[in-house]
Amino acid sequence: MTQPARFRLSIKGPPIHLESLLFGHGWIFLAPHRASENRDTLERPLTLASGNRVDLRVSYASQVNVQGTSARPLSSADRSEVRRACRTMLRLDEDLSEFHRLCAGDPVLRKVARRSCGRLLRSPTVFEDVVKTICTTNCSWGNTKLMVTRLCELGDGHFPSPEALAECTARQLKLLRAGYRAAYLAEFAQRVASGTLDPESWRADPGGENTLAEIRSIKGVGNYAAGHILMLLGRYDTIPLDSESRTWIRKTYFRGRKASDKQLLARYEPHGRWKFLAYKFDRIARRENYIN
DNA sequence: TTCCAGGGGTAGA
DNA sequence: TCTACCCATGGA
DSSP, X not given: XXXXXXXXXXXXXXXXXXXXXXXXXXXXXXXXXXXXXXXXXXXXXXXOTTSOEEEEEEEESSSEEEEEEESSOOOHHHHHHHHHHHHHHHTTTOOOHHHHHHHTTSTTTHHHHXXXXXXXXXXXXXXXXXXXXXXXXXXXXXXXXXXXXXXXXXXXXXXXXXXXXXXXXHHHHHHHTOTTHHHHHHHHHHHHXXXXXXXGGGGGOTTOHHHXXXXXXXXXXXXXXXXXXXXXXXXXXXXXXXXXXXXXXXXXXSTTOOOOHXXXXXXXXXGGGGHHHHHHHHHHHHHXXXXX
């Protein structure tokens, strides 16, 4: 048994607020993501294109610091891929300056801008984010966590590749206990593995008609899931309403009374293409004392 | 047992 | 575009 190699690297980027980035969204609670006990480090395993398997620990102190172990010493291509994955997960390449200017005039959101909040954790690949999104539909959050944990068990602790998921037998899919979603996950994985669908290509044009059409072509992805995937791609002009967000907006702005989706969404209409971030951080800022 | 959970597909109007 | 009905699973 060889000792794992250790590595360390830092990543330049805009100022971020790591705690709200990690805990503002439920993704940190879905395997193989996890947080350190004191909530200041993102941890997850990652299989690189070279086949090298790494365990990452990502923290922040004026810059993003990555410490990790790898099965083999990192090649320069491996290092580049680790950097790219971290930039993607933390959304370091998104320009939020317009959102922050918008926040400055809002009594609740003001501190969100002051503390450089606005980024939300996502997965290193669009494939992983789509699979996880399908696992959130029509079930409790607890069930979602179970399904995703079982998916990672298929990948020996790592999130399975499209190829690995596409090759799953019916018996293995049954073990996911994903119900009717299992067939949707298998079909999506097969389309990606065969090259007929390239989710990574959506990053280049998250607002494009072709992107939206391809997202909507995935079985198991309806209105809510499509909006959620667009949000993960960095497009915030729609708020994907689910039972959870409906309940919160109704409670906060309608005194718990019944309201149509149109009425709920109207609350954030003035925020233009930043509607989702405005909703999300309105909610986070009201609830969490780590933004002050 | 029934109902609901961070909904979606399909058929029919 | 809207509605009714069905869909697997886990927890309350």
